[in-house]
Amino acid sequence: MQGIVKVEKIVFGGNGLARLPDGKVIFIPYTLPEEVLQIRIIKNYGDYAEGEIEKILEASPYRRKEPCIYYGICGGCQLQHIVYPFQIEIKKEMLFDTFKRIGWKEEIPLERVIPSPKEFYYRNRLRFHVENENFKMGFVKRKTHEVLKIEKCLLGEEILNKVLSQLYKSTAWIKLSSYSKRIKIETSPEENKVTLIFWTALKPQKEDLKEILEIKELKAIFYWMKGGRPEGPFPEDSSYGGRRVFKNIDGFFYYVQPGVFVQANWDINLAIMENIRSWKLSFEKVLDLHAGMGNFLFSFLPNKEVKKFLGVDTDLRAIEDGLYTAEKARINGRLDLRNISAMEALYEAVKAGEEYDLVLLDPPRGGCKELMRLLPEVAKKYIIYISCDVPTLVRDLLIFKDLKYQLVKLSLFDMFPQTYHFEVVALLEKKG
Numbered sequence: 001m002q003g004i005v006k007v008e009k010i011v012f013g014g015n016g017l018a019r020l021p022d023g024k025v026i027f028i029p030y031t032l033p034e035e036v037l038q039i040r041i042i043k044n045y046g047d048y049a050e051g052e053i054e055k056i057l058e059a060s061p062y063r064r065k066e067p068c069i070y071y072g073i074c075g076g077c078q079l080q081h082i083v084y085p086f087q088i089e090i091k092k093e094m095l096f097d098t099f100k101r102i103g104w105k106e107e108i109p110l111e112r113v114i115p116s117p118k119e120f121y122y123r124n125r126l127r128f129h130v131e132n133e134n135f136k137m138g139f140v141k142r143k144t145h146e147v148l149k150i151e152k153c154l155l156g157e158e159i160l161n162k163v164l165s166q167l168y169k170s171t172a173w174i175k176l177s178s179y180s181k182r183i184k185i186e187t188s189p190e191e192n193k194v195t196l197i198f199w200t201a202l203k204p205q206k207e208d209l210k211e212i213l214e215i216k217e218l219k220a221i222f223y224w225m226k227g228g229r230p231e232g233p234f235p236e237d238s239s240y241g242g243r244r245v246f247k248n249i250d251g252f253f254y255y256v257q258p259g260v261f262v263q264a265n266w267d268i269n270l271a272i273m274e275n276i277r278s279w280k281l282s283f284e285k286v287l288d289l290h291a292g293m294g295n296f297l298f299s300f301l302p303n304k305e306v307k308k309f310l311g312v313d314t315d316l317r318a319i320e321d322g323l324y325t326a327e328k329a330r331i332n333g334r335l336d337l338r339n340i341s342a343m344e345a346l347y348e349a350v351k352a353g354e355e356y357d358l359v360l361l362d363p364p365r366g367g368c369k370e371l372m373r374l375l376p377e378v379a380k381k382y383i384i385y386i387s388c389d390v391p392t393l394v395r396d397l398l399i400f401k402d403l404k405y406q407l408v409k410l411s412l413f414d415m416f417p418q419t420y421h422f423e424v425v426a427l428l429e430k431k432g
């Protein structure tokens with residue numbers, strides 16, 4: 001079935017929203033607001049439909065030819081057909097729209113919108129599925145489970161693409177890929193090097209690893225079979241135990257094992273730290289409930305007012321990295337990092353009657369709903385909520401509102417140009 005529609009807006013997820021002549025909402029990918037399109041309805045769901053563009057009748061002035069050859073097939077990017085400054089406008093609207101749709105009725109105190117300094121080549125890690133039959137590494141094709149062979153990803157830093165193209169030519173890696181389903185290549189920016197970690201069903205031969213290490217950008221290889229940690233580094237004398245090295249806003253070095261979470265767009269990570277610092281919050285005790293390797297916690301170190309730092313994370317290797325980083329910087333006693341869950345940390349704080357005047361939340365996509373019962377006992381002044389998923393953020397902010405935490409301000413950071421994803425940092429303050 002065909003029809004002509006005008007796009008109203010781009011919604012969270014990246015699709016354009018338009019209405020069919022009977023008023024039914026239709027979602028169409030790769031569109032822009034105000035565009036007039038001839039569309040084909042591909043699926044009808046009762047109260048909404050899905051369509052695709054047959055012909056653009058009136059194109060937006062913000063449309064451009066997408067730079068990537070995989071765009072439209074690859075599941076990774078949704079906004080490449082839009083000039084970058086307008087992607088930012090769209091994300092801002094997505095933010096406001098999501099707040100309203102989920103039931104936020106008050107003012108949205110948006111303080112800043114920060115674009116990424118790099119619109120391409122910004123990601124410090126790329127994770128690929130691996131298939132040995134017709135050897136390929138790639139991302140899942142849009143709306144399928146099929147792997148799309150990727151030979152260059154415009155979101156990944158140049159050095160990652162260099163390594164990727166050499167892996168395609170590496171006979172040792174092609175051999176090892178028979179037993180591997182996944183590979184991650186990650187930059188170590190302060191060394192201008194790359195690390196590689198792959199998941200495998202069979203122990204690789206040392207000679208094969210050696211051959212892969214002839215790729216001159218590679219500093220270390222790890223492989224993960226079973227169990228709680230990978231084997232590595234190879235070579236064994238790889239610098240910092242094979243860790244990736246980053247520098248924060250104070251020139252403080254972070255050392256992170258391959259596979260441990262690091263914010264994907266480092267420039268934006270630094271911008272988030274600067275933004276939080278610009279709030280000039282006064283606090284003495286800080287608890288980071290999703291600390292990872294201590295990323296945000298370490299950025300509070302220059303603040304001499306802070307007497308107690310506690311960070312927790314369920315990833316043991318991230319905590320190891322935080323401790324390694326602290327040891328290298330000779331931070332003794334001031335900072336505590338523990339491998340327990342956010343919930344356990346809250347239980348322990350409640351049991352001990354311990355309170356914090358700043359609590360940081362940086363959860364995975366699912367948000368923090370389960371923490372709400374105990375948080376008010378522990379978070380006595382400020383909460384900083386760093387979110388990569390605005391629908392769960394708003395859901396949680398509504399609960400916080402009932403718990404008497406006021407949303408003071410929030411900023412939008414474009415951590416992920418060309419995709420519909422973005423990061424939001426919200427400051428909450430306990431009322432009364």
Ligand SMILES: C[S@@+](CC[C@H](N)C(=O)[O-])C[C@H]1O[C@@H](n2cnc3c(N)ncnc32)[C@H](O)[C@@H]1O
Pocket residue numbers: 261262263289290291292293294295296312313314315318340341342343362363364
């Ligand atoms: C988005 S990452 C943020 C890490 C860190 N804040 C950073 O900026 O690098 C989320 C972190 O939450 C951790 N995590 C997931 N579930 C958790 C839980 N129940 N309790 C504590 N940490 C958890 C993950 O291991 C991961 O390190």
